[in-house]
Amino acid sequence: MILSDQQLNTLAVVGRASSALSILGVATIIITFSFSKNFRNPMHRLIFINAFYNLFDFIATMISVSGPNAGDESALCRFQAFSLQMFPLADVFWTLAMAYDVFLIVFYHYDAEDLRRLEFKFITIITALVFIPALIFLFIRTPAKGPMYGSETIWCSISPQWVVFRILFYYGPVWLLIAFAMILYCLVGIRVFKLRQNLNIGRADHIQLSSKTSIENHSNTKTSSTLQDDEISIHTTSEHTIESPKSPITPPPTSRIHPRPNHHQSGVSFRHYVLMPLIFFLVMLSTWVAPTINRVQAFIRHDQTSYPLLVAVVATGSLRGFWNGIIFITIGMKGRRRSGRLANHITSIT
Structure with a gap:
């Protein structure tokens, strides 16, 4: 199926509009993180770092059909293909990093x-894993298949002649990483469900991070302190008995105070450290459904192209940054209001 000029123009308009909204979402994340102290926790930092990777991703999708129209050997097409090979994959890696943190x-x-x-460590490992293959692919070509980067109708990426490499080095790793993230979130979900009361999740929006080891050490120290008090009491009793056997035994003085060890307890916000990364993962997951279906169809039926499916690809795949910006602001502001109400409540009590 050969797309008409009108269909190509529609794809370009939809893709560029989605990309523009995503660039706006990325800018929102960068500006908010840079100027607001309420968006500075480690999860916010990972999203902030990933925003720069996303920026190049959406710049590449903004180029849209201009890349293929410029030709496979053009600098514009090769830049677009390099960016679309490196940065969307980096986004999946960063989403897995957030799941690992959770x-x-x-x-x-x-x-x-x-x-x-x-x-x-995340920056070094993720950048190396996505940059090296994307760079190497720039120099791969054969007389029979031509360059590895080439036209893919809606933009430039790994060309159809190298479709096996696109599956092995793009869609395969993407869904493998998504599977790992799913496993981590399933384990976290089971753990949170079992310990939801101990973790203090609910209106308090709090996850207690004190470990059982510190609690046991505190209990052991407290017990030894009590035993030491008892020993001191029994020596004191003997002295009183020797000095005045007929006098009544008086209780030992209570001036000696044994300070208790400080039990350090820390916690994090469930909303910021668990819920927000999970929603980012779900948004990322939804954006890969249409491109994957399109790639599987193209692999099975080389001579058929679904125009509605291509529209879904350029719309959902390029709109990810917009949703990320909304999630970043919405959850962050709710957490800020909740923290403010909690602080006011504590102030009123004291």
Whole structure:
């Protein structure tokens, strides 16, 4: 099926409109994070870092059909193909990184400082994994198949002649990473359901990060302190008995005070550290449904193209940044209002 000029123009308009909204959403995330102190927790930081990867992704989709129209050997087509190979895959990696952070919070009681230490590792590993293949593909070509990057009707990416590589190095890793993220969120969901009362989730919007080990140490220290008090009391009693056997035994003085160890407890917001990454994952998951169906159909039936499916691809795939911006602002503002009400309540009590 060969698309008409009108259909191509419609695809370009839909794709560019979605890309423009996504760029607006990315700008909202970057500006909000930069100027508001209420959006600075580690999850916000991961979303902020990923926003720069998303920016190049949506710039590439904004190019739309101009890339294929410029020709497979053009710099515009090759830049678009390189960007669409690298940055959408990076977005999936960052979503998995957020899922991994949620797993560490719920199962291993990682706090904000622990999560911040992982950021540089995430940046290094994710950038290397997506940049190296995308760069190598720029230089791969054969006389029979031509360059690996080429026209894909709605934009430039790995060309149809290299479709196996597109499955192995693009859609395959994407859905493998999505599967890993699903497993992590399922484990987290089971854990949260079992411990929902202990984690203090609900109106308090709070996950307690104190571990059982610290509680046991505190109990052991308290017990040893009590035993030490008892020992001191029994020595005191003996002295009183020797000095005046006929006098009544008086209780030991209570001036000695054994300070109790401080039990350090920390917590994080369930809304910011669990709910927001989960919603980001669901949005990302929904954007990959239409492109994957389109790719499977193209792989099975090389001579058929579904125009409605292409419209869905350019609309949903390019609109991800817009939804990310809405989620970032909405959940962040709700968390800010909740924190403000909690602070006012504590102030009124004290």
